[in-house]
Amino acid sequence: MTYRRISTIPPKILSLKSSNAFNFGDGDAATPVLRDVSWTINDGESWAVVGSSYKDAVINLLTGHLRISPSPPVGLYPFLSQLDPPSDSHDSVALVSFATRLKAAGGAFYDFSARYGALRDEERITLRESLYASASIQDREGKNILQELAERLDLTRLLDLPLVALSNGQTRRARILSGLLKRLPVLILDEPFTGLDVQNRPRLSNLLKDMHEARNPRVIIALRPQDPIPDWISHIAVALQSTIVTGERSAAGVEEALHKLLSAPKHHRTEGSVPSNEASFRRASPQKKDVIVMKGVNVSYSTRHILKDVNWTIREGDRWQLQGANGSGKTTLTSLLTGAHPQSYIQSHLHIFSQPRSDIATVTLQQLIGHVSPELFNAFPRRLSGPGALTVKEAIASGFDGNYVYRRRTQAEDERIGEMVDKLGPGAETGNDKDNEIWLDRAFATLPPGEQSLALLIRALVNRPKLIILDEVFAGMDDAMVLRTRQYLREDLGDDQAVVFVGHWESEVPWSIGEGLRVMKMEDGHAFEVD
Numbered sequence: 434m435t436y437r438r439i440s441t442i443p444p445k446i447l448s449l450k451s452s453n454a455f456n457f458g459d460g461d462a463a464t465p466v467l468r469d470v471s472w473t474i475n476d477g478e479s480w481a482v483v484g485s486s487y488k489d490a491v492i493n494l495l496t497g498h499l500r501i502s503p504s505p506p507v508g509l510y511p512f513l514s515q516l517d518p519p520s521d522s523h524d525s526v527a528l529v530s531f532a533t534r535l536k537a538a539g540g541a542f543y544d545f546s547a548r549y550g551a552l553r554d555e556e557r558i559t560l561r562e563s564l565y566a567s568a569s570i571q572d573r574e575g576k577n578i579l580q581e582l583a584e585r586l587d588l589t590r591l592l593d594l595p596l597v598a599l600s601n602g603q604t605r606r607a608r609i610l611s612g613l614l615k616r617l618p619v620l621i622l623d624e625p626f627t628g629l630d631v632q633n634r635p636r637l638s639n640l641l642k643d644m645h646e647a648r649n650p651r652v653i654i655a656l657r658p659q660d661p662i663p664d665w666i667s668h669i670a671v672a673l674q675s676t677i678v679t680g681e682r683s684a685a686g687v688e689e690a691l692h693k694l695l696s697a698p699k700h701h702r703t704e705g706s707v708p709s710n711e712a713s714f715r716r717a718s719p720q721k722k723d724v725i726v727m728k729g730v731n732v733s734y735s736t737r738h739i740l741k742d743v744n745w746t747i748r749e750g751d752r753w754q755l756q757g758a759n760g761s762g763k764t765t766l767t768s769l770l771t772g773a774h775p776q777s778y779i780q781s782h783l784h785i786f787s788q789p790r791s792d793i794a795t796v797t798l799q800q801l802i803g804h805v806s807p808e809l810f811n812a813f814p815r816r817l818s819g820p821g822a823l824t825v826k827e828a829i830a831s832g833f834d835g836n837y838v839y840r841r842r843t844q845a846e847d848e849r850i851g852e853m854v855d856k857l858g859p860g861a862e863t864g865n866d867k868d869n870e871i872w873l874d875r876a877f878a879t880l881p882p883g884e885q886s887l888a889l890l891i892r893a894l895v896n897r898p899k900l901i902i903l904d905e906v907f908a909g910m911d912d913a914m915v916l917r918t919r920q921y922l923r924e925d926l927g928d929d930q931a932v933v934f935v936g937h938w939e940s941e942v943p944w945s946i947g948e949g950l951r952v953m954k955m956e957d958g959h960a961f962e963v964d
């Protein structure tokens with residue numbers, strides 16, 4: 434639908450004055466989720482919401498999922514009432530968020546390897562078909578817009594691929610495209626740059642800028658405190674606990690609020706000193722055993738050749754960064770390391786822990802390899818009852834078996850969980866051990882996304898695996914969590930543990946080349962070590 438303005442008075446885009454926001458069902462006497470919010474967005478301004486745990490509350494406010502009191506006289510978005518046809522916020526605001534929804538992932542333990550194998554018929558729906566269906570595109574104009582936006586997001590060559598075959602970054606771009614195609618007056622994007630490579634981040638940022646300037650749609654982006662804020666953003670709403678500080682990005686109050694969000698947590702160990710483990714990691718000892726040896730490894734899907742003659746040896750104590758653009762083959766390569774990829778069986782030389790891959794049972798590999806990735810994050814069970822309804826402690830403990838096996842935990846396992854959560858859990862931030870106990874008993878599915886990522890990281894490390902694969906490990910985490918986990922990875926891993934770190938933000942890699950980090954780069958299916 435195309436909306437047209439029918440008044441000449443510039444209406445406010447968003448308007449709130451000294452309002453509280455409550456969960457639906459809560460009366461005015463309840464504790465508000467957000468309190469005393471005064472926020473005006475005028476036409477022509479470009480806004481970002483920046484926050485850690487309260488960012489989601491602001492998104493809920495913007496998408497009409499909180500009750501506002503007193504209720505704004507002409508609605509939260511006054512400009513909507515002046516559009517032709519007039520529109521209300523329920524039909525006018527699109528949200529693109531990568532946070533997983535409750536129950537979305539079902540109760541079964543993960544099976545995210547569908548895309549690696551033969552695809553079933555229902556999985557063959559292509560990106561183009563899915564976009565046509567989700568944005569109800571029937572007319573030529575809609576198809577042209579799709580084509581143009583796909584071009585700008587570098588998705589054209591992927592339009593006729595099965596949806597499940599897209600890489601993580603490609604899927605994220607496709608979800609953003611789908612949000613844009615809805616052509617609603619307001620589009621809110623939560624952490625749109627996470628998971629995108631260095632070429633695609635400016636590409637997306639420029640597209641959002643252009644669309645916002647054309648008011649088609651008006652775009653609001655939500656970011657973590659540590660994320661770079663695009664140049665075209667003129668105003669910021671900082672979610673500081675339950676209050677929101679709003680204003681021009683250079684306003685003193687906004688800068689101060691951003692600084693508060695970013696200020697270093699009080700209870701963290703100082704990063705920088707070289708601990709004993711790390712010193713030994715630097716002395717690359719010749720006696721270190723091979724963990725992975727791949728020679729001439731190839732992966733193809735019919736005519737698409739994804740990995741081309743890859744050679745890679747990973748030894749105990751190694752710290753590797755795996756680099757490469759979206760779709761270059763990183764996840765495909767790591768799925769061979771974990772044995773999850775069916776083509777891992779047919780390689781002429783893929784040795785894992787000194788044995789040919791086909792000689793080791795996949796369940797054994799799951800116990801020996803710690804793994805976090807966006808695919809695992811999305812597929813992790815999130816039910817609130819029945820099988821798959823896990824507490825945080827149960828979710829972490831599933832790392833001892835690599836899969837969910839119902840059994841009593843041993844005392845040693847409980848102690849190991851306690852030891853890790855002491856260093857990484859929310860109590861490490863607040864200095865209060867009780868916070869960790871409460872956290873461990875919470876339902877995993879109800880945690881904010883950053884805390885789910887943290888729990889899955891602890892799960893990956895809890896069994897002290899010999900090989901650790903960390904793919905987009907910090908997604909959704911706030912600055913304090915990133916600091917703690919980086920520090921843990923630097924200081925607390927054993928020198929017999931090898932790590933492969935995959936990520937698109939250089940600044941997040943816990944080790945530097947000077948400290949012995951090695952870098953494997955992927956380009957068009959080839960992998961080569963860079964100095």
Ligand SMILES: Nc1ncnc2c1ncn2[C@@H]1O[C@H](COP(=O)(O)OP(=O)(O)OP(=O)(O)O)[C@@H](O)[C@H]1O
Nearest residue numbers: 548598600601602603734759760761762763764765
């Ligand atoms: N079943 C399949 N059929 C065809 N192509 C596929 C299939 N599965 C994956 N691909 C393609 O393989 C390429 C590599 O995907 P992969 O997930 O390994 O990339 P990546 O480097 O991990 O990307 P990202 O940074 O986005 O996570 C992608 O172009 C993807 O479209």
